[in-house]
Amino acid sequence: MLQQQHDLADPMLKRAQLRRLLEAAVAGTAADGIQLSAGLDTSILATVAAQQGRRLTGICVSVADGPALDEPYAELVAKRLGLDLHVIRPKLSDLVEKMPALIRILGTFDPMELRNSIASYVALEKARDIGIRTVLTGDGADELFAGYSYMFNMPSTDLPKYIQHLNEVMYFSSRVMAPCLSIAVELPYIREEIRSLALTLTTEDLVGERDGKRFGKKILREAFADVLPNEITWRAKTPIEFGSGSTALPRFAAETIGDEHFDEECKSASENDNVTIRDKEHLLYYRMYRQIFPPPGEQPEGTKTCAQCYGPVPRLDMSFCRICGAYPI
Template identity: 40%
Template sequence: MDAEAAYVRQLFTEVLSSREALACDAVLLSGGLDTSIASETLKQQIGSQLKTGITVTIDPAHNKLANSSGLFTQQPQDIVYARQIAEKLRLDHHVLTPTLDELFFTGDRSTLELCVRVRQTFDGMELRNAVVIAHALKYAKSIGCHRVCTGDGADELFAGYSFMQGMSEEDLPKYTVNMVKTMTFCAVPLAKALGLEVWSPFLDPRIIEYATARGNRRDLKVGQFGDKAHGKLVLRRAFPEVVSAGRTKEPIECGCGTTVMPALAELVVSDGEFEDEAREALERFGVVVRDKERLVYFRLFRRVFLDGGGPDRIGADACPDCGFGLRDGTSFCSVCGLYPARPITK
């Protein structure tokens, strides 16, 4: 192990020995590199206190319309890696297999509504991921968990995203520093709404400082590991023994299976419904609903917010599609998902 990887390993060991870490009794086990590092290192520190792993996966066999329509091209991969981690750590592994219908359409949509309400959004990219986290957290609450460990922050800090991996040696460090100022994660506010606590080692100030200072170099974050080029390189070198050390980054929606939602909404929502409701949204609320998946979420957003008040709209610095204010420092509208919602400046 090289010196930088050894330093990172020691730093994470210190973070995962903190009071916040020691209070964790469960982990949201996606099976990705981030939760693999967090859970395997945490287990070494607190032993039997970490008892529970929770994984959400969409089983194609239980989703007849999506499966029969050929929307699933492969079995979601989170469960494959999550099972290996749970077995290695001897966790009580709770595998949740909700159907897409239950999460998004005619079933108990309280989980989706919770995400819409807490995140104040009808953006598909946000909700395809958030609903998975919310479903897992609701279950954690139901079985008596109190503090749940997640892998939030690793992609943002260590170039886990493919678009970051393509940046130059000059641009990547600058982008990482700016990312720290604007990054948000759904797990913390969702957990708070449910009366739970969420903790991620990657969001510890010591890790953030490393990733934006000493460790803010492209050659530490992007490069060859095994037979492939990856992001989060220094993390892989620091923890080469973890189950998912060589796993390629997958967004939550891909790993668990909710990535088929845009295509499924095309099948479930008729053209007539979409045209009528999109027209009403524009005429009555001044909101552009761009596709059928967004319409599924907008129906809840409208009921929760627009029909009875809601997030304030502001003047000049507002999204041209939905009229809601944009967060400082970002060109992405967190409400409707429009990008770019303001001119991009370098």
């Protein structure tokens, strides 16, 4: 028993166990494609698949008029592994044109959710169009291994409890979008065995420092450092909206909605729908939302109610609204 406890506490053994579990998770998928942002998480998946003799087709989104950061990393990984890489370069107007379809699928007008999900939407759409049947995504790694800056800057005593909470409530739009696009997705990081291991990890396993900077996903970085290029192993977390360039959507909204219309429509949304509109991008998506759905307050009740849109919130311990994006609630 003492030896078993010692083994579970050994960082090297934990890394080896994580690597075995992730290799098995990838081997157990039927994926023939990958949404390749070439951050740490998807680079690991692509590398593991290549080691298993599978050359996945990569899809990378690089918005033509946005600060797309992922493309050079995706090209690096694809060249290193010999992958066929398809880079999609939509304009912001193309993303806005597709947004109503995405809003219909996800039932939200939350700008952060939509900016991130639209990149995945166009990637899955492209994958389907070129004949890919199943796409791997890196969803879940940030939640389970402390990839977000707010997580790895938490007090060390709070982080494991927070990961336990995320394990219960985390939600990935790729799983909702894929069936609507007639394609499948596989999320190796959220396999039960990997989730179980993640819940045993300490802050010391997850958080470290390098060159004076704090970083998360320490165990993932170290477990696969020998098979990744250094610039991928230590690449900082880049949210999808920045990596793809969809973060420029607020600029599009600001340029297309005049101040007078904004003020009038905010007042109307508040008085008629009990919805608080926060900015022009929020209004852009709310316009689309209301073409499809009734006001959030007219939807079936949840466990609690969002004070900013009066929509239902399914859990008492949820601190944000999935419909309007309000935080905290």
